[in-house]
Amino acid sequence: MSEVLSPQVQPTEVLFTQGITQSLTQVLWLEQTDCSLYVVTEQTPFHPVSHIWADHPADKGVLVYEGNKYTVIDCVTGAFDIENNKLFKGSDIPVKRGEAGWHFVVVHEIASGLLLNVNDTVELVVDTDYQASLSRGHSAGHLSSYALNKVLEQTYWRKDASRKDVLNNRDFHSYAQVLSLVSENQSTDSYRLGKTLKKRGLNVAEMLADLATIEAKVNDVLATWITTQAPVVMKREGDLLTDSRFWCCDLGIGESITMPCGGSHIQSLAEYNEVKITLTLKSDQDLEMITTAS
Structure with missing residues (x-):
């Protein structure tokens, strides 16, 4: 493995939260392996895929240099060790964001064959159709999690819980979620219905007996919310990869959601014709919710 060292590496400015899908930018770091070239740019x-909670896949697209297009085969979060001039990628990152002496960056992986130099200018172009499909899936998943909490709040808790969501419903989603995955126009959430959840006051047996009814009620809530055509706003505390970002949607009727999220998202619920869920019991304690957007 060979590396092209650069003293100029800075935290990456991210543009996807602003609806920007292509940009001319300067190359700050290059790292060549036997089969790939890793490229870090100014913006x-x-x-990229998060190294902490990898629910949202990397965008697809191309890097354009001297009129030629090169496929971005992966895009991951990286952390650059300033003192040792070394890049760590994905699960190899040894520090938390905000650690002194480290810059968090976006790393674009290109197949070998591209000859670049630090300080070259390249154009990065996202596959907008694919990004939009992931954005629809991700935002739909947020909506369905709050709709599920809302429906369960009405009947299925026997005592109060310390954790409430922003709509003041007991936060089943937060308590029970063990895995999530965003895909094209879809979001999948896996929930664990163990002893701890029962101790917190959820009537699990009654809930499981009523899954079909719960599914129908959640879909009714989603249908009502979609008709609002409410805007979705990504509020940013800054433009760098590690700056906090928040998904915000005011549904009216006293229901306004603001939650931390680093993914890409739609700009309005008007982009949906329909959002629906299906609930499937995978085992005695494992429940799966698939949210589909159209």
């Missing part, structure tokens, strides 16, 4: 419209 990027690409959403």
